[in-house]
Each structure stands twice: as C-alpha cells, then as structure tokens.
Amino acid sequence: KDDENINSQPFMHWRDRFLYCMEAVNRASAATAEVKGHYLNVTAGTVEQMHERAEFAKELGSVIIMIDLVLGYTAIQSISKWARKNDMILHLHRAGNSTYSRQKNHGMNFRVICKWMRMAGVDHIHAGTVVGKLEGDPLMVKGFYDTLLQPHTPVAPELGLFFKQEWASLGKCMPVASGGIHLGQMHQLLHYLGEDVILQFGGGTIGHPDGIQAGAEANRVALESMVQARN
Template sequence: ITPQPGVDPVEAAAAVAGESSTATWTVVWTDLLTACDIYRAKAYRVDPVPGTNDQYFAYIAYECDLFEEGSLPNLTASIIGNVFGFKAVKALRLEDMRIPYAYLKTFQGPATGVIVERERLDKFGRPLLGATVKPKLGLSGKNYGRVVYEGLTGGLDFLKDDENINSQPFMRWKERFLYCMEGVNRSAAATGEVKGSYLNVTAATMENMYERAEYSHAIGSVICMIDLVVGYTAIQTMAIWARKAEMILHLHRAGNSTYARQKNHGINFRVICKWMRMSGVDHIHAGTVVGKL
C-alpha cells in the first residue's frame, strides 16, 4: 500500500480491507441487518517496505464465506475490484495470496502435472524444449506449417502459436491448424518422437473457441492454447472443456504486464499464476530465461 500524503498507513490498510469486503463510502443502516463484524475483512498487520519511505505491506484476512465457491470472477471482483481505484491510497499492489485448502478445493485445478505430461510424451530426464513460430503474423498457412515441421524435426518438443495469431485474413485458423498438424505428424514420423504444437483457440466468443478447440482435438492435437486476455470466466470454462477432452491447456500471459510491471501498483505475476492454476490450466507462459520479456 502507498497511502495518500497525510493518510495513516494503518487507516489506509483498514480502508482497503473494508472496501474489498463489506464497507462502503458512508454509514448505512442496513449494516445492522447482517453480521458485518464477521464478514468485514481485517487488516491485522502493517509493515514498512524496506528501502522506501511511503510504502507498506498490509496483511488482510477474509472470511471464505465472502466468495462463491469455484468462481475466480467472484474472488477477483472483491480482491482487485473497486479497491484499486480507492482514493485513500496513492498506489496499491497485490503481492501474494495464501488461500485456505477448503476454498482451494472448490476449484478444478490443473488436470495434469509434469509427470503425466512426460508420460504422454515419453520424455524423461531433461527439460522439455519449445519455441514460438516467428514471424508471428503474416505467414501463409503452408509456410507456417513448414516452420513447425522444421523446428520439431530439428529437436524441439513443441512449437507454439503466439498470442495474437487467431484467424486473420492472411491465414485463417482452420488452415493453420491443418498445416501445423501436418508438420507435427511428419516430424513425429521422421524422428520417432511424440511432438506437438500449441494451437491458439482464442476467439471473440465462447462458441468460436469451442469450435476451434474441438476441431484441434478432432485432427489429433494433444494441446491447445488460450490467452489471458479472454478473461477469467472463459479461462475456467476452457479448462473444464480441456479436462473432459483429455487435452493439455496452455495459457499465454498476454496482457499480464498491464497488471504486473509496475512495482508499486497492480498485481504480482505469482498471484496471476495461482489464479490460473486454480482455474485449471496446465501451462502458464512465463517469458524466456533470456530474451525480450
């Protein structure tokens, strides 16, 4: 928390706790109709951030009953809803969350772990190696598939679509899927290894996303991919579909830095990762060890 000048940090923490649970900007008589003392979040500890003069770590506890079971949109509506525009604070950043096991178990969670995925690939004892097709926009379907084939045959385990390749005029999604899977199958036959390509099924509507995901499954893909920008409801919905279809679901973190880049305002990426794992995605795009991100 970075309080506004003149605002006591403890008061700011208490205000954030209240605004993200039961409180509002004024006194209302309807508080008497419920157990507000129980349901209101509590700021139980405030510590200064080392090396700063106006930033504080505020620890806030919430009753589990404040949140709908298994609903990431409902959880985030409270935790990062109105409170980030609160006038009492100059800046606010969600650094971490510790989630009780009882509430965590109401979410689907990821369908597979790394052991299951390695068993499907029959690859053990080394890191799995992947890359992204470049240029990410502008290639024809045939040339895109050629890149997939050559990359996989050259030693990659997976290739993937980038976040903004969906179904543009230069290459429609079905064309890309077909050429990608042709490259995957040819490479698997040539190398004797299980190979794959993350097919991005992100689209404007859930109906279109279902159509693309089901088609990717029908032509033999073992994995599909969505972008963070599709939203929490769509992510949870696609994770449920992927589990039923026994497909691996990869999430690209597109848009994450609008929350995570500033060090005093927004959301730490570790929190977004926790939410996505709760939702049920198997992989989360996290950038490269070296490179531009």
C-alpha cells in the same frame, strides 16, 4: 507454437493454419518416432468460437491447445474444464498481464496470476525466463515457479512469498520459459529455473544460420549436454 497475436486474421485463417500445422506435426512424428505437438491458439472473440476451434484441434489429433490470458477468467475456466474432459493439454500465454502486473503504481504482482491460473486448471503458463525478453529478478521468478509447482510454499520474503500456502491435492501448473531465449543461455536457464520446466525457443531456433531444423537439433544437443553435465 502459435504466437499470442495469432488467432484468425484474413491472411491466416485459423482452420487453414490448424490443418497445415498438424500436417507438419504428423510428418515430424513419423520421421522421429516421437510424440510431437503444436500449441494451436484457440483464442477467439466468443466462448462458443473458442470451443469450436478446440473441437477442431481435437479432431485433427492435436494433444495441446493454447489460449491467451486476455480471454478472461470465466472463459479460461470454461476451456480448462473442456480440456480435462477431452484429455487435452492447456497452454496459457500471459498476453496482457503487463498492463497490471508490471506497473509500479497500480495492479498486482504476477505471482497472483500464477495462483489464479493454477486454481483455474491451466497446465502451462509463461512464468519468466530470468534471461531473455521476459527477464526478471532470479529470486522473484523462483517465487513464481514455486507457486506453480510446489504442494506447499512456506513464507519466503526473498521470493516474494509473504504468506504460507497449502495447495493440498490441487494439480500443479508447469512453468514455461519463453521469450528471447536461445541455446547460448542454456547453462543460465537450467541454473536459475531447474529441469522441471518447459523451454521454448522460437526466434532462437529460426535464427540458426543453417536453418530451422539445425536450430532445433542444436537446442536439443545443448539441453541434453547441460543436463548430463549437471547430473
């Protein structure tokens, strides 16, 4: 995926990056006969620029685009409606949330952002890893995941859920575990987060001593081995 800090810098213009990334995606799809994708970050300075980038990603055949939380809630809902209309997956990076969700004396809990983004129609959101860079209390993170996935969340103070919530027919939002995780934590990730989750290994893949492809293969072997062992 693109990093949250990547939008369109002079050394990496967004249009060039999209072209190079989709070339790699198409090569990987052809080599494996599997659907591949790259989260193309369409975050921009204006809503119009964001939609221009999203349209270009669609023209290139991408199945997914990415935005940052710092876009603001109006822009997020705008691109969410565009994604529904154009049959695209919308991935949201929670960049900027810590300025008001990790402060002890002001702001709000990240659980509230999970609710807002689910209502806004986002498909993916970074929701914590328990282990790794976005570590957090396991019960608190489970509260985030339940808020994103469950059709009904009962009162559960140990998870930080102090009021019951009926989601009726509103769609789910897939939680994403990303940030400082690697295959050596696979048993912990599946234990705490379950199997209904997206696991993203960036540096944990690139840092493999035998290279990036070997890192990707190792991730998949570790995941499939743990899933088989659990079931």
